[in-house]
Amino acid sequence: MTAAASAPSPAREWPRWGFTHTQFSADHGEPEAVTAIVGALAQQPLVQVQPIMGWGAGNPEPSPGMYDFESLDSRMDFIRRSAGVPVITLCCAPDWMKGGQAGHTDWDEIETAPLPQHFADFAELSAVIARRYPDVRHFMVWNELKGFFDDEAGKWDAEAYTDLYNQVYVALKAVNPDIQVGGPYMGMATARPNAWMHASAVRGDWGALDRRSLDVVEYWLTHNVGADFVVVDGLATTAGGAPDEFAALGKLSAVSRWVRERTSLPLWWAEWYVGPDRPDWSADRRVALRTAALIELAAAGADTVLYWNPAPAGPGCASCLWTDTEEMGGGAPLPYLAVLQEFARSFPRGTPLVAVPEPPGVRILASPERLVAVNTTGEPRMFGQDGREVVLGPYETRWITRTAIT
Template identity: 40%
Template sequence: MRPRRSLRPEIARSRPRGTRSFGARSSRARSFRARSATAVAALAVGLLALTGCSTATPPATGAATDRSAAGLDLGRGWDWTPQGAPLDLGVTHTQDSLDDHDPAEANARGEAILRDSGVWQNVHLMGFGTLSPEPAPGQYDWATLDERMELVQRTGARTVLTACCAPDWMKGGVPGRTDWTRLEAAPLPQDFPAYAALVARTVQRYPQIERVVVWNELKGFFDMTKNRWDHEGYTALYNAVYTAVKAVRPDVQVGGPYPVMISLPKDDPNASDTVTGSWGAIDRRILDALGYWDANKVGADFLAVDGGTAQRGGTISGRLDDAATKFSDVTRYLRTTSTLPIWWTEFYSEVPDGMTGAADSQASAASTLASVAAFARSGVSVALLWGPQGSSLEYSALWTDATEPAGGRPTPLTQAWQWLVPRLAQGTVELGTAQDAPLIAFRAPDGSAVVVNVSDEEVPVDGQQPLAPYAIGIRNAPTA
């Protein structure tokens, strides 16, 4: 009998530490004043419907996302740039994600959404929804990994394995036992070969795996005595895994180092003076770790990072696309230091003070799309949405919590995300910004588009209802 994931201890999600303040939230400091209602009206002629287009709160299940915006004029008053490179969107399965013990109807609805929600699906070797695959040396338990791999195959995606985390006996624990409070502990150096052998065995067991990301956010590799990352230790683990995987599956692409690109205030003593922007500055210790890994790795097929739009311990304010410029700024910097494809294996799109995140949040959905636009502009190759199933986390998801009988339904993000998946993968989308309104857009060659209000204010439109805060609209291709 397979173990029920819902009965094991809840596993903490991997998220950039301190990117969100969970205390009392102050009122937003910035409001939008439309500078040209006439120009906005020209942009929105023919608008039929938008997600959240009325002043009422949008439905929690995102039912209003299934609409279209026919005849929208995206010519006059817009600035357009071509997509920087083909961008594959995907998802990372986490603690609860259409598990076989959940309500069948909710799972079926969620699976229908998942089929159209990404080129890639990412599964962790251990934790974040899977049990220890080798609880004791030479004793294997593949049941939960089997389930996740079957889900990926069933829904038609390509498979990424994140080689994290490690069985307890590889980090000083008792063989046969799992202490989930120590999930984020790194394996001991003497057990790096055993861990690498486990990853190699995993890619042999699952031929569907095409990519391996080595470890997750440098977990367990911070050296408190030196006040920096133990990049030497991580790189030794990376090299062991890379070598072991390539020995048995040379076709599998391997990448790392998957650090959190932490944003700090510019006057922080650990702030970089080279990677900065209106959003703050990157922690220079992360850049040191990236540099060491790059100089000492035995090989790599892609460069993986993650991060959020807010500074550590803070929140964002103002337009969502302004906050998302962090992603494009950091990506452009990485492209000056490496020729490898850039992967954002996790990304966290914050909402301003006073707004609520989570799967049913219109603001979270709009913020996520602003981040995707930044990735597309700057030439990111892959971006993975952490946790496609709604949960208690204050970030976007693609379907509501399928552990509940009424779950598995679309969210405010779903329709726009599914519109973007095939088009961004083709690399032919244009990214637009309205000159006199807080609107951004994605436009396909056939004239269809997604339009997003990235502000907390209504955008006036002559002769029509105003565009609601954080509205998301789908414009169909013009008919002949």
């Protein structure tokens, strides 16, 4: 297996849509199953993200200066074979950087942040990884400020995270000035009902954002030494008071607008979650909710949207992208992979959007050439298109070429 690959062509269009590999992905399993999903993914390239430790990757530096990239190489090789555009999340840190024993990996401490005296060591590891994978031009620094919460102060330690980020940024740019670096990868939390004192003025029928999350983004924007994109994530569920799961998606656009008001940097959603799914929901309803989330994010101007891929499961897993490659006959693409790929095909970055009237219960995203419509209700709904009425079944998702009804 070759660790490195040539740098991508500058003419290659940066895609807008993609997903993150998690612990159980598709780089191992039955050869026929792996080949099947590699071929399915290659039909429409997507951004594919892999963390450096955890989520399917082992400890990259178990002892100082002693590297083990076997599992990370495997994931990166899979991304290349499936025509993915590779992105690396620089999380998490080897044990010896966070007070643990060199040569030992305690996975219970995976969310522990490196100690300040080892920030430079983590930055050097980041540079080693950037040199090993020169085809990777986009790096996200850390993940949701894991390990950076100050329990005594009751807030996130934005200062310490930004110190780590700045050292990583400088190290990566020293490897290649064209590398794109982003942060702070902050989880944009909704204020809890029992902790309303943390609620911000950013609110809607979905609840209110926790001001401590906003404080992190604002501090990082002010104090970073440089950045190429800003990264956030968040849950859009009914837990904050939204009347239903589709109304809760308003949080995604509220966060996006808030960020846009503070920076012109490209906006990345590294993770987004909806639901929670209920056992009585149909597969169509689950897909419709996730498709409506993509519409919300695109309409709000997100530049890159990454789906947190759940563990591959059987044909009935409406939130999965493919079936388990460890099973004979696995590696089959599932309906939501087709949705992601169709968004990549029909709404690449820079696609002009046009306003189309949305009747009650219908979400629509349209360009001059293509349109996707989602019925967010359990009853049939209609909308007008090219002088005709289109009827959507309960929770149906429909793609339309705007010169004809398909």
